[in-house]
Amino acid sequence: MKVSAVLQENWKNEVTSFSFEYFVPKDAQATQLLYDRIRHMSELHPLFIDVTWNAGGxxxxxxxxxxxxxxxxxKxxxxxxxxxxxxxxxxxxxIDQALLEAYNGGCRCILALRxxxxxxxxxxxxxxxxxxAKDLIKHIRKKYGDYFEIGVAGYPEGNGEQTDNELLIDHLKEKLDAGGSFVITQMFxxxxxxxxxxxRCREKGxxxxxVPGIMPIxxxxxxxxxxxxxxxxVPADFMHEMELVKDDPAAVRQVGAEFMSSMCKTIMEKGHIYHMHFYTMNGEKxxxxxxxxLGMLRN
Structure with missing residues (x-):
């Protein structure tokens, strides 16, 4: 499966889909809990999952x-x-060792990051x-050709080190020209x-x-x-809502879910983007x- 091909097809047919991100746990107990969670969340039929990089030491x-x-x-x-x-x-x-392990592990997609x-x-x-990242992408293409699909990061609000959004879009284009095929954004x-x-990205080619990166609250x-x-x-009205309920954990989750759901609906309706990438922080609910x-669950 090529992620970009499915995303393009979904865009044409206005079909919704989603994916999940996880990180490597700190201890054995958390690892087993994460395995159980991934197994359980696999029943939701995500298009794919991704795992953040940690070399295990x-x-x-x-x-x-x-x-x-x-x-x-x-597997x-x-x-x-x-x-x-x-x-x-x-x-x-x-890097070559990591790519080999990914290859042997059945992975066909890399999110290449600096x-x-x-x-x-x-x-x-x-x-x-x-x-x-563009140099890493070129290296992956040189070693593995088209075997791996390569995703790249996008930064709608800057990346901490660079706040010139025009320059960041230029860099994004360079990563895609080097061999990247889809974009996952930072949270927003x-x-x-x-x-x-x-x-603006579209205007610049x-x-x-x-893919919007969605961080649940x-x-x-x-x-x-x-x-x-x-x-x-953060929009001022939403920040005000959050501050009003900040001492009530259940209300925080409720207000957060309402806002995030509304945001995703706007992305689909106005942006015609139908795939959401969830930064799960190893949670599920x-x-x-x-x-x-959003009515995105399917049997």
């Missing part, structure tokens, strides 16, 4: 690696998988590694800004499918923390609630 000790989690999802739960792969802390040799800097340091490439809550950004504290960390805009509200 390069940044922090984990009981499994990204490639092991990808292999389990592919045990029969899910289409997409593996994140970053340039951060990775030599060319390490990656965040190592905590406490400015970003720099590893000796013998790559400095930009300003749907009007997102739709304007999509229009970006023809690949653009589970708690007020995590919502505020992520907004500050990603430095993204919040993403499922939005999917149910």
């Amino acid at each position: 390069a940044a922090r000790k984990t009981p499994i690696t990204t490639t092991e989690l990808i292999t389990k999802a592919s 045990s739960y029969n899910l289409e998988t997409c593996m994140h792969l970053t340039c951060t802390g990775m030599t060319e040799e390490a 990656g965040d800097p190592i905590e406490g340091h400015d970003w720099e490439s590893s000796p013998g590694g790559f400095a930009y 809550y300003d749907v009007d800004n997102f739709l304007k950004w999509v229009d 970006v023809t690949a499918p653009i 589970t708690t007020y504290a995590s919502f505020v923390r992520r907004v500050k960390w990603c430095d993204i805009n 919040s993403s499922r609630t939005i999917i149910e509200r």
Whole structure:
């Protein structure tokens, strides 16, 4: 399956679909819980799942690696998988090993990223590694041809290091020209800004499918923390609603689900984009609630 081909077909026929992102757990108990959750969420029939990159010890000790989690999802739960792969802390040799493990694990899709800097340091490439996502993409194409489909990241509100959106769109186009075939965006809550950004991407020659990254709201504290960390805009009326209920966890989830569902509907109706990518944070309920509200579940 080529993700971009399905997204294009869904766009033509106005068919909705969704995907889930997970991260590598910190301990064995969390790993087993995640396996159970992925198995259970596979019954919702996501188009694919993706797993964030962690080398299983390069940044922090984990009981499994990204490639092991990808292999389990592919072979045990029969899910289409997409593996994140970053340039951060990775030599060319390490990247080749990760690609080989993904290949052997049944993965056919890579989300190619430069990656965040190592905590406490400015970003720099590893000796013998790559400095930009576009260079990683070119390397994957050189080694594996068209075997892997390659997704790239899009930043409707800047990426922390660069706030010039025009330049970021130019960089996005370079990644796609290097071999990327679809775009997954950072999280956002300003749907009007997102739709304007999509229009500007199209004006500058970006023809690949653009997938909005949807971050469900589970708690007020995590919502505020992520907004500050990603430095993204929140519409004033929604922020006011959240502040009114911030001490009531159930109300926070309710208000959050209503807002996110409305945002997704606007994306579909005004942006004619019918696939949503959920940043699950290894949870299920919040993403499922939005999917149910949108009427996207199928038997």
